[in-house]
Amino acid sequence: MAAAARDYQKELLAQEKAQASSSVNEEVDLDELMDDPELEKLHADRIAALKREAEKRESLTKKGHGEYREITEGDFLGEVTRSEKVICHFYHREFYRCKIMDKHLKSLAPNHLDAKFIKIDAENSPFFVTKLGIKTLPCVILFRKGIAGDRLVGFHDLGGKDDFTTRRLEALLIKKGIIDEKKKEDDEEAEYDESRRRTVRYSANHDSDSE
Numbered sequence: 001m002a003a004a005a006r007d008y009q010k011e012l013l014a015q016e017k018a019q020a021s022s023s024v025n026e027e028v029d030l031d032e033l034m035d036d037p038e039l040e041k042l043h044a045d046r047i048a049a050l051k052r053e054a055e056k057r058e059s060l061t062k063k064g065h066g067e068y069r070e071i072t073e074g075d076f077l078g079e080v081t082r083s084e085k086v087i088c089h090f091y092h093r094e095f096y097r098c099k100i101m102d103k104h105l106k107s108l109a110p111n112h113l114d115a116k117f118i119k120i121d122a123e124n125s126p127f128f129v130t131k132l133g134i135k136t137l138p139c140v141i142l143f144r145k146g147i148a149g150d151r152l153v154g155f156h157d158l159g160g161k162d163d164f165t166t167r168r169l170e171a172l173l174i175k176k177g178i179i180d181e182k183k184k185e186d187d188e189e190a191e192y193d194e195s196r197r198r199t200v201r202y203s204a205n206h207d208s209d210s211e
Helices: 002-034 037-062 076-082 096-111 126-131 166-175 185-210
Strands: 068-071 085-091 116-121 139-144 147-153
Touching: 068 096, 076 085, 076 116, 085 096, 096 116, 096 166
Parallel strands: 068 116, 085 116
Antiparallel strands: 085 139, 139 147
C-alpha cells in the first residue's frame, strides 16, 4: 500500500514537471515571437497602412464625405465636381417617397466614405432639374468625376414598393459601382490588436513571475 502511494506521488510530480516545462517553452516561444523582426515589419507595415487610411478618411471628410447633407443650387457644381463619386438625391419636401429615400441614404452615408451623399430641393433648383431632365421624384443621380451617369428614378429599381431595406439600396449602389463593398478590415484589425495585446500581456506576466 505504501509503495502504491509513493508511485502515485511520483506520477503527480512528473505531471507537474511536464506542465511547468510546457509552460516555460510556450513563454520562450512567445518571447521569441515578440523579438521576431518579420513580425515587427508586418506590424510596422500595418501601422503605415492605417496611417494612410486615416489621412485618406480625413481628406474625404473635409470634402463633405461621411454625412448626408443638403446643398443649394449655388453649391451644386462645386459639390459634384470636387469628389470623384457623388450620390445626389433630388427631392420634394412634401413627397413621402422622398422621405423614405432620405432615411436610407442618411443611414448609408457614414459607412461609405468613398462616395459623397447629398440632397437638393428640386423646387429650389429649377436650372439643374431642367438641365438633367428630371421628371419624377425621388430621383437619385450618380456622378463620377462631375459627370452624371446612372440614376434611380422613383423606386423602380428597388421593387417598386415603399418597404425596401437599406441593405437592398446599398446592394444596388454597389452593383452600379458608385460605392464599394464594405471590407472586413475593421474586424481583422480588432482581432490583430487583441492578439498583439494578449502576447504582450503573456510576456509581461512571464517577466513578473521570473523576478
